[in-house]
Amino acid sequence: MINPLRGMKDLTFDESARFVHIVTTAIEIAKRYGYGYIETPILEETALFRRSVGESSDIVGKEMYQFEDKGGNDVCMRPEGTAGIVRAFVSAKLDRQPTKQKFYYYGPMFRYERPQKGRLREFHQFGCESFGEASVLEDFTIITMVGQIFDALGIDYDLKINSLGCSDCMPPYKQKLIGFLTEIKEELCADCNRRIDTNPIRVLDCKNAACQTLLVDSPKLISNLCDACDTDFKQLTALLDSAGISYEVDTNLVRGLDYYNKTAFEFVSNDIGSQSAIAGGGRYDKLVEYLDGKPTPGIGFALGIERIMELVQMPEREREGYYLGAMTPEAVEKLLLLANKKRLTDKVTVEYNSKGFKSHMKGVGKAHARYALLIGEDELENGTVWVKDLESKEEKRLPLAKV
Numbered sequence: 001m002i003n004p005l006r007g008m009k010d011l012t013f014d015e016s017a018r019f020v021h022i023v024t025t026a027i028e029i030a031k032r033y034g035y036g037y038i039e040t041p042i043l044e045e046t047a048l049f050r051r052s053v054g055e056s057s058d059i060v061g062k063e064m065y066q067f068e069d070k071g072g073n074d075v076c077m078r079p080e081g082t083a084g085i086v087r088a089f090v091s092a093k094l095d096r097q098p099t100k101q102k103f104y105y106y107g108p109m110f111r112y113e114r115p116q117k118g119r120l121r122e123f124h125q126f127g128c129e130s131f132g133e134a135s136v137l138e139d140f141t142i143i144t145m146v147g148q149i150f151d152a153l154g155i156d157y158d159l160k161i162n163s164l165g166c167s168d169c170m171p172p173y174k175q176k177l178i179g180f181l182t183e184i185k186e187e188l189c190a191d192c193n194r195r196i197d198t199n200p201i202r203v204l205d206c207k208n209a210a211c212q213t214l215l216v217d218s219p220k221l222i223s224n225l226c227d228a229c230d231t232d233f234k235q236l237t238a239l240l241d242s243a244g245i246s247y248e249v250d251t252n253l254v255r256g257l258d259y260y261n262k263t264a265f266e267f268v269s270n271d272i273g274s275q276s277a278i279a280g281g282g283r284y285d286k287l288v289e290y291l292d293g294k295p296t297p298g299i300g301f302a303l304g305i306e307r308i309m310e311l312v313q314m315p316e317r318e319r320e321g322y323y324l325g326a327m328t329p330e331a332v333e334k335l336l337l338l339a340n341k342k343r344l345t346d347k348v349t350v351e352y353n354s355k356g357f358k359s360h361m362k363g364v365g366k367a368h369a370r371y372a373l374l375i376g377e378d379e380l381e382n383g384t385v386w387v388k389d390l391e392s393k394e395e396k397r398l399p400l401a402k403v
């Protein structure tokens with residue numbers, strides 16, 4: 001027997017119903033906010049992720065499904081969605097249009113991580129990317145939208161926010177931080193030591209408790225923002241306060257992808273164990289330029305569908321459509337023709353084998369049908385159908401032609 005690869009899963013039955021419910025709920029809400037669907041390839045040039053997600057990130061440094069294709073191209077399976085969408089945005093020359101563009105997407109992402117509960121090598125994201133709006137009002141709007149998606153799915157969450165500053169305030173802050181980290185270098189773990197040179201702000205979210213104790217007194221970016229970033233961040237928190245959305249300012253929230261600036265945020269759940277981030281996102285005002293487009297601000301988020309599948313409250317399934325069953329073999333064909341007509345507008349389950357009444361009623365239950373339509377010998381003779389409405393429990397015989 002051949003099984004799926006380690007860290008990859010088949011989605012069947014109850015799980016696939018959860019998947020579809022999450023995606024359809026998210027799509028419905030994203031559409032209300034003016035997002036339209038975009039689909040980009042799963043396989044992209046490796047250079048795309050090197051230049052966007054960043055050489056120093058774990059995703060690019062350690063986790064890519066990267067290989068040479070038969071034509072000798074260096075390609076990789078997308079580890080996330082944003083880079084491909086920005087590439088598509090630039091390829092389609094949308095960066096030269098004055099209108100704002102908003103896209104939603106969902107699909108598989110690939111990261112060669114160590115699998116554990118909530119951490120897969122193939123997982124699925126639903127995400128949104130908004131281009132052309134630099135105002136912090138858009139940051140607020142996107143955060144509100146993610147909150148609304150979780151509310152609609154019946155999921156409790158904590159929201160963490162931070163500002164990663166801009167090209168004016170981040171470089172001097174980085175220098176300050178490097179100075180601080182160099183002094184405590186000996187005591188920090190090997191990963192942190194490597195990051196001091198490659199990406200010092202990532203030291204701040206080291207998972208090692210000993211490192212975190214040493215970092216308590218580290219300089220905080222939030223107190224080193226330039227005036228413009230500081231004003232925006234204050235406006236964002238004020239808006240969240242007025243909307244009654246609770247949040248925590250987490251100065252160590254730096255995100256694992258290098259393209260972010262200004263607002264960064266994560267939604268976490270306390271109900272799914274250590275892999276608790278259920279959505280993450282932020283602003284990426286330089287990314288379109290990095291990928292050779294005209295300067296265009298951008299902001300977006302992605303949510304992890306598998307992690308949300310653990311938490312989602314499924315709505316009660318309503319009875320729907322028709323179950324057609326014959327109690328005599330001669331009636332099967334009649335029901336099949338009836339099904340063809342009914343299927344133009346309704347969900348129909350047809351049982352091809354003629355069976356007894358009880359057995360058919362079990363089938364009605366399995367199909368979760370609203371109406372049972374059965375034809376036995378009597379009905380066949382009279383040209384009628386026995387109909388039961390499973391909700392009102394009403395039963396009657398109707399002429400077949402009328403059904």
Ligand code: HAM
Nearest residue numbers: 080082119120123277278279280281282300301302304
């Ligand atoms: P990310 O934080 O890397 O951001 O991923 C977003 C979400 O995907 C996470 O919060 C988590 O729920 C889920 N996720 C990530 N890795 C795994 C995994 N190995 N197994 C299961 N679920 C996982 C991004 O990918 C950015 N592209 C988000 C974004 C969009 N930022 C701006 N626009």
